[in-house]
Amino acid sequence: MKKTIIWASIFFCIILLSACSKKTDSSEATKxxxxxxxxxxxxxxxxxxxxxxxxxxKDAMREVxxxxxxxxxxxxxxxxxxxxxxxxxVVTCKGSIAASYGTEVTNFPLENRSHKVIKEQGxxxxxxx
Numbered sequence: 001m002k003k004t005i006i007w008a009s010i011f012f013c014i015i016l017l018s019a020c021s022k023k024t025d026s027s028e029a030t031k032x033x034x035x036x037x038x039x040x041x042x043x044x045x046x047x048x049x050x051x052x053x054x055x056x057x058k059d060a061m062r063e064v065x066x067x068x069x070x071x072x073x074x075x076x077x078x079x080x081x082x083x084x085x086x087x088x089x090v091v092t093c094k095g096s097i098a099a100s101y102g103t104e105v106t107n108f109p110l111e112n113r114s115h116k117v118i119k120e121q122g123x124x125x126x127x128x129x
Contacts, residue, residue: 029089030079032126033115040064041072041097053118053127060126072099075107079115087119091126 032051039047045064052060077095084090092114096107113129 029081029084029117029124030091032117032124033079033091033093034077036060036063036126037074037077037093037097037110040067041074043068051126053120053125056126056128059128067097067099070099070101072097074098077110082114089117089124091115091117 035047035051039045039051040063043064045061048060048064049057075096075098077093079091079093082090082092093110095111096109099106099108115129116127117124118127119125
């Protein structure tokens with residue numbers, strides 16, 4: 001009987017602790033970063049202003065402009081949260097942008113970038129790397 005009470009107490013504590021832990025929906029914080037790279041390869045400048053913070057919008061537009069007129073695609077691309085605080089998250093991505101310059105393909109790796117994602121007015125925005 002004592003073992004049953006102990007195990008029930010442990011189980012209850014685990015449930016209670018998991019319910020009380022603060023979790024950020026990581027998939028929500030990665031979305032603007034993923035959208036940013038999709039905007040680059042689809043050359044969609046209009047999308048950039050809705051997913052970037054105001055302070056970084058000009059730089060983000062330059063990134064998109066650098067790939068204008070170039071056929072490009074994302075290769076082995078995925079993003080995940082590497083650290084998070086209250087309204088700021090760091091997102092890292094794997095993969096690369098493969099850009100075709102005529103017959104030559106150049107890969108631009110994304111692994112070395114830590115993307116700053118902040119919550120503004122209740123929504124996540126990419127704000128640099």
